[in-house]
Amino acid sequence: MLTQERHAFIMEKLATAGRVLSSELSGELGVSEDTIRRDLRQLSASGLLLKVHGGAVPRSNIELEFNTRARAQLPEKRAIAAAAIRFLRPRTVVFFDAGTSVLEVPRAVPRDLAFTAVTHSPLAAAALADLPLVEVHLIGGKVLKRGIVATGPDTIDGYRKIRADIGFFGVACIDVEAGMTDPSHEEAAVKAVMIENTATTVILAASDKLGKVSNFVTAPAATFDHLVTDAGAPESALAAWRAAGVDVLVAGTSGGSGGNGGSRSIET
Amino acid sequence: MLTQERHAFIMEKLATAGRVLSSELSGELGVSEDTIRRDLRQLSASGLLLKVHGGAVPRSNIELEFNTRARAQLPEKRAIAAAAIRFLRPRTVVFFDAGTSVLEVPRAVPRDLAFTAVTHSPLAAAALADLPLVEVHLIGGKVLKRGIVATGPDTIDGYRKIRADIGFFGVACIDVEAGMTDPSHEEAAVKAVMIENTATTVILAASDKLGKVSNFVTAPAATFDHLVTDAGAPESALAAWRAAGVDVLVAGTSGGSGGNGGSRSIET
């Protein structure tokens, strides 16, 4: 039996049964479990399925995939979000970027804080709607499946019309030399407009994002006011950011000024 | 049984039942209570539910309230949604209104159907993003907390720019004399614009909504092409709708023409 035939069989069974087990496949296809595991690893690397302990499940379940991503380094993301809310002020206008770190921010916000939230992420909008005193404004656009996030001209136009006091930004890649970069052209364009219209910008970056560079530039490093990361970040990298004029806050420690020294002010 | 399957089962039960008990789950899934507790701990750490003494409950109030509404007559809503997808055609533009009945439609759509979806409901957008061949367009606006739905001038402007071939509408109140009415002025205004720009309008109404009237008029009864309801609807009411020129489809039966006889046509 050919490898490709096995792969096709696995995908077929996954589509009909909703899940596959390594042990079952081994018996059905007459090969060792190691071979099945190798198959699953390859298919998983190709993004055709999601490998789990014992077998695999369809990758098409966006919610499950998103949750898997959100679960990665959840404690760090929680700590970062909890540290970042110190920048929130009552009765301000706040941008919420898409991303799993930013999604933790609404859950960390005290329920008696009143502000206006603006976001182009449907999931962030739903999470923010839970806060009783927060007015939520949703920006529309074409929805990218991978991140469940609105993009495109409508989204950009929407953000052009609003200026925020604070903005929370998630990142795929952030580097003190290259600045903020993103693998998606469309998301990068939206982020750029958001940043342009934000007085105080706060970057939420798990430490593994530091030093990474991607294809599409969003904004140079000096644009940002605050960088919040976790304790896994090397001190040398943090020093470089401080030298670039960015306030660095390490979640879980006492670090960071907590003020807004580097912010541009806007009319209210 | 895979860990992920258990997690999915737990979340599904939590969404429909509103709570889960460790002891119950242990019996239903055939694993020890310790394993269930471990599952609940993980899901709780992922922020997907709130662990309490004896089991777990949904994480947020909004979620709880929404789930409460969504689980009311869930089988009927599923049946209505399943019956309504017969009006979907490939490569058309489809409006999705907010509402718990309409939210079941994406879950009933075959995964190989390609069309363009437009919605102002963040939750519908997330559900539609799961369908691989569907292009999702999100309409923004001010988010109403009660329904997790965008409203206001931005939303209305968004819908003014698009004309749909088909529209699925949920209703609070629908009456053959008074037409479609809504307790919320803002939602009624959005629905009115959607209906104006839709060629074939499909109403999804659980039988208990029939005959109800509220304050703000959305559109008269004769505006609509198809009404999908469940078997609980009295035959006299259905006859009145048919007399008004509306095709009536009772979910779970063979009723309804399935065509689009009464539709206005639009240019594509």
Added chain:
DNA sequence: CATAATCATGCAACAACCCGCATAAACAAG
């Protein structure tokens, strides 16, 4: 305050996993 249910933790058993290596088949080139 008493009792029973529920919970967290450590531990042992077991299954699943990854890695490296050897073998064998398929392949390309001389």
Added chain:
DNA sequence: CTTGTTTATGCGGGTTGTTGCATGATTATG
């Protein structure tokens, strides 16, 4: 036809992940 290379597969050994049970702590409830 031979030889060297690539690819796929199975196997052994060490590692990791999952599960159920025992134990003592904690919590709900009358």
